[in-house]
Amino acid sequence: MPPSRQGNVNTESVDNYLKAILALGGPDERRVSSTSLADRLNVAPASVTNMLQKLAAASVPFVEYERHRGVLLSAAGKRRALEVVRHHRLLETFLFEVLDYPIEEVHEEAERLEHFISERFEERIAAKLGHPKFDPHGHCIPAMDGRMSKQISKTLTELKHDGEFLVDSVSDRDATLLKRLRTHGITPGARVQVISRSPDDFVLRTGNSKALRLNRNLATAVRIRSDH
Known part of the structure; x- marks a missing residue:
């Protein structure tokens, strides 16, 4: 289900921040610095600080943020981040296996689509693909409930x-x-x-x-x- 908007913050931007925090925090869910986020998202540090403050102050906070200590995903933020990751990796798999997209093109296409698909569409894609556990790049696809196998690599x-x-x-x-x-x-x-x-x-x-x-x-x- 698409997320509710955080005030007037663009939904795609919110998703991209949550995904970046999830990726940078790693399996240990470490605190992520604003500098690391700025580098990954290619945005100005001041813009990162502004966004994190908005996400932390929302009625349903997506992050826990302390200046100079970095940011953590809240329970709601982690749920949404994993949902978007699931969308992205299912879309990549669908584009590659069903629509015959070249492997080097599926990421960018999935980036555009991942924010907007419905739960029903997500379920139909997963069923069509036989409920895959990994995408074409070898990345684990989160389950519907957000669980994700740990890859030892x-x-x-x-x-x-x-x-x-x-x-x-x-x-x-x-x-x-x-x-x-x-x-x-x-x-x-x-x-x-x-x-x-x-x-x-x-x-x-x-x-x-x-x-x-x-x-x-x-x-x-x-x-x-x-x-x-």
């Missing part, structure tokens, strides 16, 4: 040793990077061999493909798990 940058691993998920935030990784066979479920690594440079191979060199920024987009 780490980014390439967190690796402590070389070896063979399975790709758990790939970030959907950079279409150009996503297309490049897919060209090299780096997709969810693929087996990859990490040949060498340094603080700023990672070299890996999938199957018989040529070695792919990723800088640290690109390597953070690939999450892997043990192949055992």
